[in-house]
Each structure stands twice: as structure tokens, then as C-alpha cells.
Amino acid sequence: MTHRFAGTVAGALVALLQATSVASESAPPHGDGLATRKDAATYADTPPLLGTLVQTHTEERVLLDEQEPTAARFEALMMDRATAEAHPMDGKLLGLLRTLAARHPGARIELVSGYRSPKLNEMLRKKGHHVASHSQHSLGHACDFRLVEAGQTKALDPRDVEKELRSLGWDGGVGSYRLESDWFVHADVGPNRRWDGY
Secondary structure: OHHHHHHHHHHHHHHHHHHHHHHHHHOOOOOOOHHHHHHHHHHHHOOOOOEEEEEOOOOEEEEEOOOOOOHHHHHHHOOOOOOOOOOOOOHHHHHHHHHHHHHOOOEEEEEEEOOOOHHHHHHHHHOOOOOOOOOHHHHOOEEEEEEEOOOOOOOOOHHHHHHHHHHOOOOOEEEEEEOOOOEEEEEEOOOOEEEEOO
16 A cells, blocks of 8 residues: 555656646746846856955945945944044954954854044043054954844954954954943054053
8 A cells, every 4th residue: 555655646746846847948038038047147157155344333244245335335334423534444344344244154243343543442441441542443454343143142252253263264353341331353464563441
């Protein structure tokens, strides 16, 4: 009984596959086929998604791959939050974020701080934040961020991210901030140095 049932199912599947094949061969073409080829080429040219950049002050989200965001779009994401002033950002920073995202597929990279105008920098210093008077942020040479792996709600320990940055050969400055209120990693393209920001 079992063999007869299996034979019947197998026969039905073969008949279904043959009918589908005949139907697709006899179906009239849609236009001249250019749209299909164009769509296939578009998908083939689309680089794989690496992760998402999230601007923590605005909640703006931007997809991250090998081409996006552009340098100008990244600068807009990293603009000074007090003055809304954008400033050119060193390209190594976006490259670093892409490299990290590729190593943590689907990760969310939360951008805490990018460009800081002298005005914002001084304001933060006066409020007692650990901010250098001649900050790399004010040159567009630094990025503070958190790395949240896919499916997780809490960012990776900044010390672990710091180790990973160094293992990638990052030779600029790296600061590890581990307070409940300041949980992020600072990376800059300045001299090679490290510090704990708590």
C-alpha cells in the first residue's frame, strides 16, 4: 500500500512538472525580453547589503554596502547636531565601518558622534564631557559608534570592538567608553593611541 501511494505521488509530480514546462515554453513572451534582462543585470550589479547605519540623534537609517552611502551622504549623517553644519569626513572612517559590517553581516552601526563644530566641542567640554580641546572630531577625522550584531539589542562591548579594530590594522586613535550613559567606541585617523573614556 505504501509503495503504491509513493508511486502515485511520484507520478503526479512528474505530470505536474511536465505541464509546467510545456506551459512556460508555450507562454507568449512579455515584450521583447529586454526588461527581464535589464532587471537581471541591475540585480547582478547591486552589491550585497552589509548592514545599516543609524544616526542616534535623528534615528535616520541608511543602508550600508560597498557603494552606499556616498561620501556626501555619510557627511550628512555625521553633521554637527548643534549647528547642522556638515564637514568633509575622512574616507578611512566609512571604510572602517564597511569592513566591520562585512565581518558582522546584518549589523546595525549606531553613529553617536561625527563632526563636531568648535562651538559644540566647547559646549561639551564645559558640561564636563571627556572632550579634547583640539578634537579629531572637529577636523572630520573621528567617529564614535556602537556595533549591534544582527538579532541583538545591546551593542558589543567597546573593548571587544577596540581589539577587532586593532586586529584589522587600524593605526589611528581608539577610545573605549563603557559607562551606561556612554557605551561606544571612538575611532580616529590621528596618531596611534588608546584610552578608556570612563
